[in-house]
Amino acid sequence: MFGSLDLSTLQQLWWFIVTLVGSLFVFLTFVQGGQTLLSTLSLTEDEKILVVNSLGRKWELTFTTLVLFGGALFAAFPLFYATSFGGAYWVWILILFTFIIQAVSYEYRRKPDNFLGKGVYDAFLFINGSVGILLIGAAIGTFFTGSNFTLNDYNFVQWTHPLRGLEAAFSFFNLSLGLFLVFLARTLGALYLANNLEHESLVVKLKNSSFNNLLCALPFLLYVLITLVLMDGYAVNPVDGTVVTEANKYLHNLLQMPLNLILLLVGLVLVVLGVVLNRFTASVRGIWPAGLGTVLTCLAIFFLAGYNNTAFYPSKADLNSSLTIFNASSSHYTLTVMTYVALLVPVVLGYIIWVWKQMDSKKLTLEELNADKKSY
Amino acid sequence: MIEQIDLTMVNWARATFALTAMYHWIFVPLTLGLSFICAFFESIYVKTGDEQWKKLTRFWMTLFGINFAIGVATGIILEFEFGTNWSNYSWMVGDIFGAPLAIEGIAAFFLEATFFAVMFFGWNRVSKKTHLFATWMVAVGSNLSAVWILIANGWMQHPVGMTFNPDLARFEMTDFWALVSSPVAISHFVHVTSSAFLYASLFVVAISSWYLLKKRHLLFAKRSLTVACTFGLLSSLFVAYTGDEHAFHAAVVQPMKLAAMEALYDGEAPTGLVAMGLLNFSKKPGDDQDPFIFKVKIPMALSLLANREIYSFVPGINDLVFGNIEQNIMGVEEKMVRGKLAVAGLGDYKAAQNVGDQLAASKALTLFEKNSDYLGYGYLDSAEQAVPYVPLIFYSFRVMVSLGTFFILLFLVYLYLLRKDQLEKQPLLLKLGAISFFLGLVAQEAGWIVTEVGRQPWAIQDLLPVTIARSNLDSGTVAVTFFMFLILFTALLIAELKIMTKQISIGPEGD
Structure with missing residues (x-):
């Protein structure tokens, strides 16, 4: 069935699948956003327990989605995996570091005799939610601003910047994208928690917080979007695969892919709608439009980077070392096998939604947590 | 490259x-x-x-x-x-x-x-x-x-x-x-996975034994x-069975690993299995030192385990490094020569492609393809590099196998005493049970050392x-x-x- 698709169709399909996983990850960073709210929202001890336990039931989904994002990139675009992880070494190592310390923190923070003390585990959660997300944003920013590497005849990467990837964080564009993601995660975190918890004063705080964080996110988003349409981009010649810089490439992509423009606008409107709904009405269901909006917005941004003959991982050091979905992908055979495997994705989404509904049909209350000695 | x-x-x-x-x-x-x-x-x-x-x-x-x-x-x-x-x-x-x-x-x-x-x-x-x-x-x-x-x-x-x-x-x-x-x-x-089940069972045994104590x-x-x-x-019996299968496969596809596990330098037909031994650490491939200071050997056992035939030949490290014409084994040195041809062929192919010389490219490709099975050997500097560190693998293997055997006995004795309701009266055994989990950890890590260091x-x-x-x-x-x-x-x-x-x-x- 899929074997008859031609290679370039499979490459485009896999850019969609991989970036869908990436976009779902960004939505699920409501966990990371929530983690930063813990220490910045002036919560009482009871409120903190509610927040931590609510997030603690979801953190693994976010974590696993990140792992799958990595695995899917490895399988579908191994040259990206090799070039970026082996090249932009420090940015990825630091991101991973913030996820190691997150993984133990929920389970260990309130357990007796936990060696490092609750404060340290809470700090771990904060670092993961702030530094971790900021660096992920900066790394994604390099999809547009480019990186410093060359590939030799054997496609082995040489990184040409001594900071080995950390230089990404010194670009105002990359930094803005990172900060936008941090505040977006906080917005989503507040929306998710407001919907998941039963606690009157806390929910009011969360509703306000989602609105305030969106306000903080907007300037960075505007800066990113305006720069994006004005900046030079990296265009691929579809005939011979050579890469050249093209003025306003991403603006051209938006105009040449009107559906993508619609995707971006609808996405942004849905995010704003979700937050406004939560802030100005009695509803607490803003997380759903905002979550969907986040996925659509991210997809639109990823599509801008990879589709319409664009190099998605450009090299500033050597234009023709730039990675495109065509030169970085797996073989036709492997992409076909993986496409069959991807048929499992709807099944996985299906049981995640089923479990989510089963577990979250009743809101989380302090009484329930106090009665359960195993709570975080 | x-x-x-x-x-x-x-x-x-x-x-x-x-x-x-x-x-x-x-x-x-x-x-x-x-x-x-x-x-x-x-x-x-x-x-x-x-x-x-x-x-x-x-x-x-x-x-x-x-x-x-x-x-x-x-x-x-x-x-x-x-x-x-x-x-x-x-x-x-x-x-x-x-x-x-x-x-x-x-x-x-x-x-x-x-x-x-x-x-x-x-x-x-x-x-x-x-x-x-x-x-x-x-x-x-x-x-x-x-x-x-x-x-x-x-x-x-x-x-x-x-x-x-x-x-x-x-x-x-x-x-x-x-x-x-x-x-x-x-x-x-x-x-x-079966060894993981065994390990987790030891975890439960250790904590429960401590409570009984x-x-x-x-x-x-x-x-x-x-x-x-x-x-x-059940898991430990399965571990023993699958371990034997696993070693049998190693004999076929990773003979060097098997030779290192056994510290076998010169292959023989039939080959015995060293049940216990004290290694001579200064032994190097090709020298005439005895690899063992002391050993207890079970005759013919390795031939049986590795090839399922009592009188069969099991290649040793020297056979694999220097070749053995009688047994039709190509040595690492010969493989390196072929590997270097593959590496050179690939390099020439790339160079010819870059300048658009199709004739040279196809000639280079033929050279590469003829030798490509040995590609990896082309990157070695000396034949000895193909030999992993023997003592670590030899001893790790023995630690893993002896602990694995011990666990079978431990579970048997525990089940028997549980049935008789006599377990609480055996403080010494319970103490052994309480530390068994750490022995399990040692066996687990030793197994991975054999697998991973053994393939270097x-x-x-x-x-x-x-x-x-x-x-x-x-x-x-x-x-x-x-x-x-x-x-x-x-x-x-x-x-x-x-x-x-x-x-x-x-x-x-x-x-």
Whole structure:
């Protein structure tokens, strides 16, 4: 069935699948956003327990989605995996570091005799939610601003910047994208928690917080979007695969892919709608439009980077070392096998939604947590 | 292809991988086995409705959760380390190796992650049966993830189902089923998972024995022991059986590993098995020293185990390094000559392609293809590089096998005494049981040392040595990361042990 698709169709399909996983990850960073709210929202001890336990039931989904994002990139675009992880070494190592310390923190923070003390585990959660997300944003920013590497005849990467990837964080564009993601995660975190918890004063705080964080996110988003349409981009010649810089490439992509423009606008409107709904009405269901909006917005941004003959991982050091979905992908055979495997994705989404509904049909209350000695 | 080889960097990268993998493997086999043990306990609870069984289930689940978190934390590093420290590897075999890793994520990790929340927090939120289903799904999910990662590892030990694409300078998958159904990968998987069940059973044995010694939670401890010892005995018998299969496959596809496991330098027909021995550490391939200072040998046993034929020839390290015409074995030196032709052919092909000389390109390609089976040997500097460090493998193998045999006896004696209700009266045995978990850990790590150190210098057997598989990083960078991980993992391990010990001392009644 899929074997008859031609290679370039499979490459485009896999850019969609991989970036869908990436976009779902960004939505699920409501966990990371929530983690930063813990220490910045002036919560009482009871409120903190509610927040931590609510997030603690979801953190693994976010974590696993990140792992799958990595695995899917490895399988579908191994040259990206090799070039970026082996090249932009420090940015990825630091991101991973913030996820190691997150993984133990929920389970260990309130357990007796936990060696490092609750404060340290809470700090771990904060670092993961702030530094971790900021660096992920900066790394994604390099999809547009480019990186410093060359590939030799054997496609082995040489990184040409001594900071080995950390230089990404010194670009105002990359930094803005990172900060936008941090505040977006906080917005989503507040929306998710407001919907998941039963606690009157806390929910009011969360509703306000989602609105305030969106306000903080907007300037960075505007800066990113305006720069994006004005900046030079990296265009691929579809005939011979050579890469050249093209003025306003991403603006051209938006105009040449009107559906993508619609995707971006609808996405942004849905995010704003979700937050406004939560802030100005009695509803607490803003997380759903905002979550969907986040996925659509991210997809639109990823599509801008990879589709319409664009190099998605450009090299500033050597234009023709730039990675495109065509030169970085797996073989036709492997992409076909993986496409069959991807048929499992709807099944996985299906049981995640089923479990989510089963577990979250009743809101989380302090009484329930106090009665359960195993709570975080 | 190799501008500068920085051996120190390779060794730091290997050390970092070994560190991460060894820490990871303290926790993961416990997750694999304990998830099933919890599912057994909960199934008994649902069937009998006895609240004591629920309490017991929840106690073991608490320990499971503490252990699970740190397993996840170390696991994410392993996945991304392929990219960060082994980027040439990731490119050269990503077309094949990436697939099982992605499938692991889609087919296994989400099962685990999704149902984990139900298992821990769903007791009052979902029905009894849904909860039991969730617990089983966590067990199935975690073990499915082991399937895929071990298929990937098995493929590195015995690469199948692929071809080399000279234009892209990478290996490409041609037969997914060959990967999945590779007997080496399957025997690897069954051996590793059954040993994980054994290890988790020892965990339950150790804690329950401690309770019996302290005369606490007696009913709880005995019930736990009955389930764990039964599971442990079945697993340990299976471990022995699959271990033999696994070594048999090694004899075929990784003869150097087998020779190192046995410290066998000169092959014979028939070959005996050294049951116990004291190695001569100064022994080198090709010299005339005796490899052993002292040994106890079982005649013909190695021929039988390796080839299933009593009088058959088993090649030794010298046969493999220097060749053995009589037995029709090509030596490493000869393979290096051919490998260097393959490397040169590939280089010439690339150069000819760059200048558009089709004739030269096709000539170079023919040279490459004729010798491509030996590609990896072309990157070695000396034949001795193809020999892994023998003493470590020899002793690790013996530690693993003797402990494995001891565990079978331990489970048997425990089950017998449980049946007779005499176990509490055996304080010495209970003390042995209480430390058995740590012996299990030693056996687990020793097994991985045999598997991974035993296949050095290969990242991909015969095709890609670690010196080429590495990333282009300087050794200082990787060394810094090594110490970052060492400090962090050690701190988290201490935290885990302290929390775990505290929960054990609180006991199941603390619920």
